[in-house]
Amino acid sequence: MYSIYQKINQQIEMVIKNAIDKAVENGQLVEIDLPQIMIEKPREEAFGDFSTNIAMQIVKQAKKAPRQIAEVIVQNINKEGTFINKVSVAGPGFINFYLDNEWLYETLSLIDERKEKYGEVNIGKGSKVMVEFVSANPTGPLHMGNARGGALGDCIASVLEKSGYDVTREFYVNDAGNQMEKFGISLEARYLQQLNGEESIEFPEDGYQGEDIIDHAKDYINEYGSALLQKTSEERRKALIDYALPKNIKRIHDGLVRYGIYYDCWFKESSLYASEIDETMNILKERGYLVEKEGAIWLDGEKAGLEKDEVLIRQNGFPTYMAADIAYHRNKFLKRGFDTVINLWGADHHGHVARMKAAMEAIGVSKDRLHIVLFQLVNLYQNGEIRKMSKRSGRAISLDDLLDEVGVDAARFFFNMKTSGSHLDFDMDLAVEQSNNNPVFYVQYAHARICNIIKKLQEENIERISSDEVNLTLLVQPEELNLIKRLAAYPEEITMSAQTLEPSRLTHYVMNVAADFHSFYNACRVRGEQEDLLQARLFLVYCTKTVIKNVLDLLRIDAPERM
RNA sequence: GUGCCUGUAGCUCAGCAGGAUAGAGCAACGGCCUUCUAAGCCGUGGGUCAGGGGUUCGAAUCCCUUCAGGCACGCCA
Numbered sequence: 023m024y025s026i027y028q029k030i031n032q033q034i035e036m037v038i039k040n041a042i043d044k045a046v047e048n049g050q051l052v053e054i055d056l057p058q059i060m061i062e063k064p065r066e067e068a069f070g071d072f073s074t075n076i077a078m079q080i081v082k083q084a085k086k087a088p089r090q091i092a093e094v095i096v097q098n099i100n101k102e103g104t105f106i107n108k109v110s111v112a113g114p115g116f117i118n119f120y121l122d123n124e125w126l127y128e129t130l131s132l133i134d135e136r137k138e139k140y141g142e143v144n145i146g147k148g149s150k151v152m153v154e155f156v157s158a159n160p161t162g163p164l165h166m167g168n169a170r171g172g173a174l175g176d177c178i179a180s181v182l183e184k185s186g187y188d189v190t191r192e193f194y195v196n197d198a199g200n201q202m203e204k205f206g207i208s209l210e211a212r213y214l215q216q217l218n219g220e221e222s223i224e225f226p227e228d229g230y231q232g233e234d235i236i237d238h239a240k241d242y243i244n245e246y247g248s249a250l251l252q253k254t255s256e257e258r259r260k261a262l263i264d265y266a267l268p269k270n271i272k273r274i275h276d277g278l279v280r281y282g283i284y285y286d287c288w289f290k291e292s293s294l295y296a297s298e299i300d301e302t303m304n305i306l307k308e309r310g311y312l313v314e315k316e317g318a319i320w321l322d323g324e325k326a327g328l329e330k331d332e333v334l335i336r337q338n339g340f341p342t343y344m345a346a347d348i349a350y351h352r353n354k355f356l357k358r359g360f361d362t363v364i365n366l367w368g369a370d371h372h373g374h375v376a377r378m379k380a381a382m383e384a385i386g387v388s389k390d391r392l393h394i395v396l397f398q399l400v401n402l403y404q405n406g407e408i409r410k411m412s413k414r415s416g417r418a419i420s421l422d423d424l425l426d427e428v429g430v431d432a433a434r435f436f437f438n439m440k441t442s443g444s445h446l447d448f449d450m451d452l453a454v455e456q457s458n459n460n461p462v463f464y465v466q467y468a469h470a471r472i473c474n475i476i477k478k479l480q481e482e483n484i485e486r487i488s489s490d491e492v493n494l495t496l497l498v499q500p501e502e503l504n505l506i507k508r509l510a511a512y513p514e515e516i517t518m519s520a521q522t523l524e525p526s527r528l529t530h531y532v533m534n535v536a537a538d539f540h541s542f543y544n545a546c547r548v549r550g551e552q553e554d555l556l557q558a559r560l561f562l563v564y565c566t567k568t569v570i571k572n573v574l575d576l577l578r579i580d581a582p583e584r585m
Numbered sequence: 586g587u588g589c590c591u592g593u594a595g596c597u598c599a600g601c602a603g604g605a606u607a608g609a610g611c612a613a614c615g616g617c618c619u620u621c622u623a624a625g626c627c628g629u630g631g632g633u634c635a636g637g638g639g640u641u642c643g644a645a646u647c648c649c650u651u652c653a654g655g656c657a658c659g660c661c662a
Contacts, residue, residue: 066605075604081642088642113605114642159662201662228661318660329587329658336660343662372589373657398590398655440598443590445655447597452611457624459611467624475621521602530599533610544617544626563621585624 024136024143025513026129030072033104034119035059038076041098050094054083070110070118071125071507077115088115126503127494129510133565134489141512141572145520146187152354153179155366156278157194160270161205162232164277164421166400167368170446172421173437174397175366176283177525180576185520190286190360193278194350197267198292199343204229206259209266212239213258217248233417238266277421282430282578294349298357299341302349302385303334311384326380344374348381355387364393364523366442372396395523397442404450428453431579435462438529438577461533465570466582468536472567473583475548479560482549486560496558501545505538505562509569525577532573539566 023029038059045051057079064073077092084091092111099109108120133140155175158168176191183189196202208229214222216239229235242250242265250258271288278285306312306321312334313322319335321328321344334345354363367374375396379389402409402419412423424433432453439461440446458464479485486492497503512531519527548559574581 060602060604062604064605065608069605073605078604078642116605196662199662200660204661316660320660333660338660340660342660347662369590370656371662374662375589396590444598445591449597455624460624461610463624464610467622471622471625478621526599530609537609540625541627543621544623547621549621585622 023132026125026132026510027514030105030121030125031061033106034061034072034074037099037101037104037106038074038095038117040100041095044098044100045094048098050098051084051086051091054080056080064116064118069112069116070108070120072119072121073116074119075116077111077117081115091115092117123495123498123503126506126510127497129506130494130561130565131489133509133568134561137568138572138575140568141516141576142184142186143513143517143520144186145517146182146185148186148188149361150190150359151182151187151362151364152190152192152358152360153182153364153366154192154194154354155179156274156283157196158274159196159201160267160274161201161208161230162234162270164274165418166402166421166424166448167397169281169421169424169433170397170400170437171366171368172278172281172283173434174395174442174525177434177438177528177577178364178366178395178523180578181516181519181523181525181528184516184576187362187520191284192287192289193285195271195288195290195292197271197290198295199341199346201343202263202267205267206263208235209238209262210255210259212236213242213250213262216240216243217251233415234270235266238262238269242266277425280425280430281421282434289350289353291346291350294346294353295341298353299345299349302352303341303345305352305385306334306348309384309386321377321381321384326384328377328380332377344377344381347378348385351378351382351387351392352385355382355391356385362391362393364395366395366397369396369398393523395442398445400437400446400448402448402450409450431466432460432462434577434579435465435529438525441524441526461529462579463585465532465536465574466580467585468539469567469570469574469581470583470585471543472539472563472570475563476560476567477583478549484556484560486564487557489561492557492561493554494558494561496555497562499542499546501538501542502559502562505535505542505566508535508538509565512569512572528573528577532570532577535566535570535573539570 039056042051042054042056046053059074059076061072061074064070077095078088080091081088089111092115096109096111096117101109105121105125106119107122110118110120112118153175156168156172158164179189179191207226211223211225211229212235215225242262250261253261303312303319311322311325313320313331317337318333320331321334323329323331332344333342335341351363354360375394378394379392382389382392409419411417412419414423428450436448436453437446452460453462456463497506515527515531519525546559548556548563551559571581
């Protein structure tokens with residue numbers, strides 16, 4: 023058993039089913055084809071700990087008023103052997119369950135038993151999932167979009183790991199195709215400009231404008247001089263790409279490591295060019311998805327269910343990005359056997375979603391196995407204004423600049439505070455503020471306070487006792503019970519985050535744990551209390567520490583012992 | 586023009602597999618430290634859930650429509 027909620031849901035479901043069966047036997051209800059019994063937490067505390075709307079759902083079948091059905095069910099409920107203490111009917115026909123505090127004390131025992139595993143669930147049942155994220159173009163530095171996608175993708179992967187999936191994190195290195203051509207042309211132009219003067223060659227219109235391209239040219243010249251001037255353009259570009267590309271990839275890799283992101287695999291687009299793109303094209307051809315026209319090869323839009331045809335092989339014989347991407351996804355699903363693939367893309371790529379899903383069907387993979395998480399772009403705010411440039415370099419703010427200014431913890435937390443679909447305003451002043459306004463500090467402070475209580479007690483030679491010895495029934499204050507209720511919900515939060523692919527639930531959750539703890543801290547003392555109560559509260563404090571630490575570890579954010 | 590995303594308190598956002606009187610934080614105002622860290626807590630005020638229509642016993646949530654903002658519609662990626 024991983025979650026008290028699971029147990030309670032089972033109990034309530036059983037109790038309801040039995041009650042309805044009994045009511046049918048008594049002739050109080052007609053035979054009913056029972057729908058899934060929904061159990062939820064009422065918003066108002068007065069409505070009990072859990073409730074169900076089952077009476078309202080079977081109105082049509084039972085041919086009675088919902089309240090009447092609810093009354094009948096309640097009359098026939100046998101709550102023996104469950105946590106249920108009281109049942110009532112309320113509102114339009116809700117059945118509310120009031121639980122004995124025993125479920126909360128059992129929650130604490132469960133946390134104590136599961137420790138760092140508390141919160142883990144097994145909805146994935148070991149199925150293989152790939153999360154592909156960031157996959158930044160290796161033609162330049164990481165930007166804010168990559169920063170958000172990185173925090174989001176990494177945490178989605180972590181949430182899935184905690185949910186029983188076999189997760190692989192992957193970075194797709196776009197080291198081939200048209201993009202590399204442009205990279206080479208841009209490097210060459212900067213190289214020639216450095217040696218022959220700005221005016222010697224016009225910088226190509228669609229080249230990469232970034233300052234880092236100039237830096238690469240300068241660095242190359244410093245190391246290897248001007249020998250490339252004597253070479254052909256093709257040789258020159260190749261030499262410059264061979265020089266700059268590994269540097270860029272390493273820089274991206276190191277930046278992401280600093281950010282706390284570790285990939286299982288760096289997959290190179292160029293590796294698809296040996297045979298896999300051809301193989302994929304053959305499959306599409308055999309399945310009748312290709313049309314030839316205007317000297318190019320297209321994906322048949324009509325057959326694939328798309329608005330228009332899409333070029334896969336250009337007139338010049340080179341595959342498009344999409345052709346490579348289809349081959350890449352064929353590799354993910356059919357060569358490496360992932361059951362599910364999750365891709366994180368900036369919202370500006372949303373037009374590609376339908377195309378890729380259609381392409382999956384075209385190669386015989388159900389489109390439902392491909393999930394695309396789109397995230398909106400980021401605005402950095404400072405002093406109430408949008409910040410575009412780094413003060414130090416005068417260039418667009420890179421991930422490294424952001425980490426220099428606000429640190430890893432704040433960046434990872436802030437990027438996971440909003441759902442992926444919402445636009446994100448990143449308040450850089452708030453991110454470095456050391457106050458309760460800053461959610462990162464608020465949560466970390468709760469953890470540090472807990473550690474301090476433990477440390478202070480240890481200085482008095484007071485250590486916690488085991489779950490067998492402690493008398494948890496002494497925990498009856500509202501602040502204590504609220505805190506435990508919050509801790510009980512953690513496995514459910516993981517489940518929901520995994521199902522919705524929204525780790526932002528967890529930042530909100532851990533903020534609420536911290537808030538409930540701070541309230542407890544102000545209302546109840548641990549040190550100096552009579553021994554039984556002290557031990558019960560200390561047990562609660564340890565459990566709270568475990569949960570906060572587990573969430574922060576999942577988010578890969580530091581949980582400091584002192585602040 | 587077509588398609589996708591967003592619209593909830595002054596601000597930033599939760600809630601959106603339909604459920605009870607729509608929530609949190611910030612900002613504003615008023616309290617709480619001789620006791621484990623006040624980087625904290627407690628309290629007060631604040632709403633046409635963008636507008637309109639529909640489905641339903643019940644809609645912020647689902648459907649249609651209008652409006653506003655963003656994005657995409659390349660032999661770019």
